[in-house]
Amino acid sequence: MIKKLSLIALTLVLTTSCVSKKIYTDLESKYATLRKENRKISDENADLKKELLLAQNRLSQLQRDYDDITTKRHQLQKDYDLTSTNLKNLQESYQALEKNSSSAIAENAKKNRELLAQLEAKEQALAAENSRLQKLKQDMESRSQRIAELESVIASKDAAMNKLKDAISKALTNFEGKGLTVEQRDGKVYVSMENKLLFQSGSWAVGANGKQAVKQLGSVLAENPDIAILIEGHTDSDPYNGTGQLSSNWDLSTKRATAIVEILKENSRINPENLTAAGRSEYAPIASNDTNEGKAKNRRIEVILTPKLDEISRLLND
Known part of the structure; x- marks a missing residue:
């Protein structure tokens, strides 16, 4: 797979600037679609709480x-x-x-x-x-x-979701404290992995240690087919200065989120329909970008696990 990705990357570098622009446009379109889907899920969750209060x-x-x-x-x-x-x-x-x-x-x-x-x-x-x-x-x-x-x-x-959080924490216990955290809030489970566990600077190729962590996470997700899986890529506020296919932090964060999706897709028991990749660039920080420590925390992948709400929707529509 790595050899294939390297060959594709080399091919894309050798192609004309028109091809690079098309890839960027496609990624930008996919990002907009994924962002709408994310807002839709948030709105549905808010509507359900409002209906319960009414x-x-x-x-x-x-x-x-x-x-x-x-x-x-x-x-x-x-x-x-x-x-x-x-x-x-x-x-x-x-x-x-x-x-x-x-x-x-x-x-x-x-x-x-x-x-x-x-x-x-x-x-x-x-x-x-x-x-x-x-x-x-x-x-x-x-x-x-x-x-x-x-x-x-x-x-x-x-x-x-609490049981899922415990299962993920158990499966990834060897990585906690090494740039990986697992927490539950607002009815969802958040798995946060800092880039130092996954990527080299400016790259979206997942390292061996990071790939192992993602695969172990995938083994737990495969046992929970009723969970929607959103993978978000985040960067710090430093502008992207690389060359080649990428032109900004938006590109980089989206590429990194997609790389995690590709690893999860290798597990045939995970339904691809449950997977969503999104790039958030520098616009959802969890720490200050004024320090190196804060920037390191902001450079991360967040896997957001949300229960499907089909049964609740059915009760509300009866």
Whole structure:
């Protein structure tokens, strides 16, 4: 493979400047596409968190509505019981007055009819509130279940990413402290490899030690087919002064990211559709470029591992 790459590099050097410009244009186009895909993944993750927050707010509102309706139902029940008691008292009075006064009987009968009408209206109102309460309860239970499913899926994804981080740390334990770090944040796993582990200055050819580290990383990724793999190349702020195919730090960072992708592709169990290469040049530093130590940290490859969100999207669209 190295001999082939050397032959290709020699051929490209010998070709005209038009061919070099075409390669640059293609790389620039690929970079723009990969950057859009990266923004899309970030936007999807933000939308999912926003949807979870909206669902939780809606559940809180439903709980407040449920409590209000329960209070109204209790009040209606009290009114109903009081009306029933009054009706019973009037009926007893009616029986007592029936023997004494026809006019009193007529008046009592009128009040009875009024009370019966009131009682019927309250019964209807109580039935309507009970129906509304039941509907709200079902809606609240449905939303609670949906939130629980979303939280379960997110927790499962976080656990899987934590397990992946541990597996990567174990596989690369011989390289940690030699320009390689592994950490988990924001639901993703970040594997950072400084250029001193991978490349010579100004080159995108991966050295033997770096190739071993990338292959060991690939052996873990092959066991996790549901993980999206973004490889980002980064440089320091020093301008690129080399000659040949490259004209800037953009070119160099993209070439280095692509070189890592090519090594990972050698593992036939890694789906190429999960791989994305991107060059970030000097524009995503993690340290100050004012010192040599900071520049060394900025010259790096970052492998960003993100769980696929198909299951969460399905729950949100149901």
